Amino acid sequence: MSNNLVLAAAIGYKFEQIEFFVKSLRKFYNNKIVFLISEKDKELKSKLIEFNCETVITKINKKEIQFKRYSIFFEYLKNKEFENIFLCDSRDIYFQSNPFDFKYKGLINFFLEDKKIKDCPYNSNWILKTYGEDSYKSINENIILCSGTVLGNKEKIMEYLDLITRYVSTYKYKKKLKYLITFRPDPEGRGCDQAHANYLIHNSKIKNFELYSNSKGPVATVFYLKKIIFDKNSFLINEDGKPYKIVHQYDKRWGEFKESVEKFKSYLNI
Numbered sequence: 034m035s036n037n038l039v040l041a042a043a044i045g046y047k048f049e050q051i052e053f054f055v056k057s058l059r060k061f062y063n064n065k066i067v068f069l070i071s072e073k074d075k076e077l078k079s080k081l082i083e084f085n086c087e088t089v090i091t092k093i094n095k096k097e098i099q100f101k102r103y104s105i106f107f108e109y110l111k112n113k114e115f116e117n118i119f120l121c122d123s124r125d126i127y128f129q130s131n132p133f134d135f136k137y138k139g140l141i142n143f144f145l146e147d148k149k150i151k152d153c154p155y156n157s158n159w160i161l162k163t164y165g166e167d168s169y170k171s172i173n174e175n176i177i178l179c180s181g182t183v184l185g186n187k188e189k190i191m192e193y194l195d196l197i198t199r200y201v202s203t204y205k206y207k208k209k210l211k212y213l214i215t216f217r218p219d220p221e222g223r224g225c226d227q228a229h230a231n232y233l234i235h236n237s238k239i240k241n242f243e244l245y246s247n248s249k250g251p252v253a254t255v256f257y258l259k260k261i262i263f264d265k266n267s268f269l270i271n272e273d274g275k276p277y278k279i280v281h282q283y284d285k286r287w288g289e290f291k292e293s294v295e296k297f298k299s300y301l302n303i
Contacts (some may be wrong), residue, residue, distance in 0.1 A: 035064065037133045038115045042069040042102045048080035050124050055084050056303040057128040064133075067109070068123065069102055071095075076123075100201045100226055107194040110187065118190045122181035122281065127294075129268050130278045132184065133196075135251045139243030141185030141193060143234055144252040144281075146177040147259050150231065153177055154174040159228035163204050172235040178244065178298035179254045180230035182281055193239055201228045251278040256285040267296035 039058065043051050052066075058066065066086040070077055071094065078088050089109050093101050106120065119132050150156050151173035161169045183193065233239060245256055249271050255261070263269055268276040283290045 035133065035158045036116045037064045037205045038113075038118045039064075039121065039132065040069075040110075040118055041067075041121050042073065042098055043077065043097045043123045043296045044069060044071045044091070044093070046070075046124060047076070048077050053127045053303075054123050054140050054300070055081070055086065056208060056302060058132075059084055060301050060303065061128055061131040062133070065115075069098070069109075071106060103194050103197045103201065103226070104248075107198060109189060110191060110194070113187075115187045117184065117186055120183045120190065120209060121279070125284045126182075126279060126281050127283065127297075128279055129297075130185075131286040132251075132278050135278055136211045137184060137243065137251075139185065139189075139251065140241040141239065142243045142245060143178050143185065143187035143230075144182050144245050144250055144254060146179055147247045147257040148177055150175055150177055153257075155233065156227065159225045160231060162227040164232055168232060172231060175231070175235045176244075177257070178227075178231050178234055179252075179281065180227040181229075181291065182252050182254070182279060189239070189241065193233075196233055196238060197226065197229050200233065201226070204229070204232075213288050253277040253280045255280065255290075258286075261286070261289050263293045264298050267293040269293070 039062070041054075048055075051102075056065070066084075067089060068081060068086060069089045069091060070081075072090050072092055081088060089105065090106055091098075093105070101200070110118070117133055146153075150160065155175065156177050157169070166263075183190070185193070234242060234244075247250060247258055248260065253269055253271070260272060261269070264276065269280050270276050282295065
């Protein structure tokens with residue numbers, strides 16, 4: 034059995050918010066799952082133990098974790114031995130297969146959305162207000178890269194975490210903006226870790242990476258996904274007719290997913 038790891042943050046969440054993530058993943062994957070949680074998340078910790086999930090405890094609160102999780106993940110992994118690591122969000126992800134059961138071409142792999150940076154107001158704002166107009170213009174014709182799903186070998190994941198941590202401390206988000214999806218204030222530049230990921234990868238600050246398209250790759254990032262197609266067992270399938278390994282941001286289009294998600298849960302008996 035390969036020594037792989039799924040690593041995610043779930044600070045301040047109730048188990049019900051990540052239950053679909055955990056249960057669907059455990060249907061396909063028996064290796065290590067580790068969640069970064071708060072010392073206050075005692076009930077969540079006890080539920081995660083039931084599914085053989087480990088936890089890393091931090092005092093950092095939910096507002097701070099957007100950026101600080103990268104340095105915490107780096108420190109956690111420093112003296113650990115893993116073959117491949119999947120860094121991911123938790124609340125808005127479910128699994129349709131083992132995430133490592135795919136012939137990834139890169140030493141580290143990133144997954145694209147279905148829109149150019151310049152055509153997305155959220156990503157445009159994050160990059161503009163973190164890196165400035167010149168840097169924004171140099172990459173805004175590229176397709177958005179989603180920072181919520183990254184998979185690679187340990188060495189490259191460590192390099193990526195270190196780069197993000199260093200750039201977060203160097204390039205600060207310069208102006209508050211309204212977070213348009215939820216209409217909540219965005220005092221920490223919520224989402225700006227994605228600005229760093231897009232800046233670093235589209236400027237090739239890390240080598241030996243592969244980018245996978247949203248329409249034919251192993252990960253569906255649903256917010257801008259052009260075609261939503263389910264098979265007879267309610268698996269979301271890509272344009273090649275193959276089930277995605279991972280479905281991300283399905284909550285952003287819940288009206289189109291609700292019925293199929295319930296059928297999929299029934300199919301998996303979860």
